[in-house]
Amino acid sequence: MWEVAEKTEIRPLALALHGRSFDSFPLHPDLLKNLRSLGFEKTTIIQDLFLPVALKGHDVIVKARRGSGKALAYLLVILDRLLRNPGPGVKALVLLTNEERALELASLAEELARDLPVTLSPFAAEEKIPEEQFRAVEKGANLVLTTPYWLNRALKWRLFPTGNLKILVLDEFDQMVAGSRGLVENLLKRLPPAGRRQGLVFMEELNYDALELAHQFLENPDELYLETGRLDFSGLDLSLIHVSAEEKFPLLLGLLNQKGWPKSIVFLNNKVEAQKLCDELKRLGLPAVFLKPDLGPELRLHFLKQFARGEAKILVATDAGCRFIQQKDVKLVVNYDLPETANEFRQRAAKVAEGGSLVSLCDEEGAFYLEAIEKELGFKIPVAFPEPEEEWFLSPATVREKFARSSPSRRPPRRAPSRARRPRK
Numbered sequence: 001m002w003e004v005a006e007k008t009e010i011r012p013l014a015l016a017l018h019g020r021s022f023d024s025f026p027l028h029p030d031l032l033k034n035l036r037s038l039g040f041e042k043t044t045i046i047q048d049l050f051l052p053v054a055l056k057g058h059d060v061i062v063k064a065r066r067g068s069g070k071a072l073a074y075l076l077v078i079l080d081r082l083l084r085n086p087g088p089g090v091k092a093l094v095l096l097t098n099e100e101r102a103l104e105l106a107s108l109a110e111e112l113a114r115d116l117p118v119t120l121s122p123f124a125a126e127e128k129i130p131e132e133q134f135r136a137v138e139k140g141a142n143l144v145l146t147t148p149y150w151l152n153r154a155l156k157w158r159l160f161p162t163g164n165l166k167i168l169v170l171d172e173f174d175q176m177v178a179g180s181r182g183l184v185e186n187l188l189k190r191l192p193p194a195g196r197r198q199g200l201v202f203m204e205e206l207n208y209d210a211l212e213l214a215h216q217f218l219e220n221p222d223e224l225y226l227e228t229g230r231l232d233f234s235g236l237d238l239s240l241i242h243v244s245a246e247e248k249f250p251l252l253l254g255l256l257n258q259k260g261w262p263k264s265i266v267f268l269n270n271k272v273e274a275q276k277l278c279d280e281l282k283r284l285g286l287p288a289v290f291l292k293p294d295l296g297p298e299l300r301l302h303f304l305k306q307f308a309r310g311e312a313k314i315l316v317a318t319d320a321g322c323r324f325i326q327q328k329d330v331k332l333v334v335n336y337d338l339p340e341t342a343n344e345f346r347q348r349a350a351k352v353a354e355g356g357s358l359v360s361l362c363d364e365e366g367a368f369y370l371e372a373i374e375k376e377l378g379f380k381i382p383v384a385f386p387e388p389e390e391e392w393f394l395s396p397a398t399v400r401e402k403f404a405r406s407s408p409s410r411r412p413p414r415r416a417p418s419r420a421r422r423p424r425k
């Protein structure tokens with residue numbers, strides 16, 4: 001396999017960067033020449049993040065919208081690899097959701113590969129594959145762009161061997177899995193496994209089923225999630241409560257009680273404190289999970305699915321875990337700690353469903369961040385006053401008693417007494 005550098009966590013990015021010149025990346029000189037001739041001079045933000053890790057041969061999962069420049073990014077990685085490792089046969093495969101997309105990207109790839117010793121072809125059509133596509137793939141086109149349906153047909157026809165495949169791209173994988181998970185999973189099992197080829201997965205939304213499947217066919221992937229954060233707060237109920245650090249926990253319990261103990265996300269700034277809060281909630285009988293930033297993908301998805309299914313009603317997280325949360329129905333988000341920046345405030349606010357509430361608890365430490373956050377947001381967060389206290393502050397003992405009464409008994413069912421047999425005479 002290729003060189004694997006130590007991975008560092010990339011936090012969510014909200015604003016587009018002024019891209020770097022493509023010359024600053026270790027791309028093949030002939031490929032750079034074609035880029036310049038086509039008018040591509042600087043990267044987009046996703047290209048800026050993706051190219052350094054993908055050109056090293058890492059497996060990568062990317063969340064980015066169409067139009068972010070992701071297709072150009074992975075085509076550059078593919079063509080660079082093909083130019084440095086020439087030879088016949090299919091070495092790169094791009095799997096796309098529909099035939100139109102495959103033909104469109106094949107045209108872009110042809111422009112990028114003009115006058116280069118690289119062969120490529122789409123293998124996609126609405127009804128019947130054109131003869132020229134058949135011939136190109138049979139002759140061993142280095143790059144094939146196709147769909148799950150047509151890849152399945154090509155493998156059944158034994159149109160090309162897959163043993164030399166070096167790069168596999170799964171574009172709009174969330175939509176692909178939603179359309180036919182069974183077919184996609186079966187196709188991936190018939191291709192070289194992770195470790196024998198590079199895998200590049202792109203999604204518009206982090207569908208949990210798609211993520212789970214992606215991790216099965218990738219090896220220790222880097223994860224690049226391009227988050228925009230919330231820019232329009234008009235659809236939310238915003239409030240800020242000034243409170244001492246000692247009173248935040250009973251105030252949180254009171255807020256949850258007032259809202260009817262809904263599905264909620266609680267954000268903190270520190271993972272140690274977040275773990276303590278989650279443990280305390282569970283000790284009171286509340287179904288809570290902590291989305292640790294250093295969780296492996298299997299455990300992370302397990303906790304997120306528990307929250308999605310309602311088995312866990314409270315999800316505790318830090319900003320490092322914020323990017324993984326993709327629930328659309330969360331009506332209450334609590335900033336247990338006020339975030340340090342307006343960007344983090346926007347990221348957290350993006351997790352609230354329209355018409356939901358974002359409540360920020362501002363203690364002595366949070367007061368240092370408040371002015372800068374409000375200045376960058378461009379408005380003052382409405383202040384709420386927790387009065388009367390008996391309705392806003394709930395003691396842990398009251399909550400423990402409340403949920404102890406409502407929880408079913410955990411005693412094992414009593415067995416019917418067995419009858420002793422009489423000894424035979």
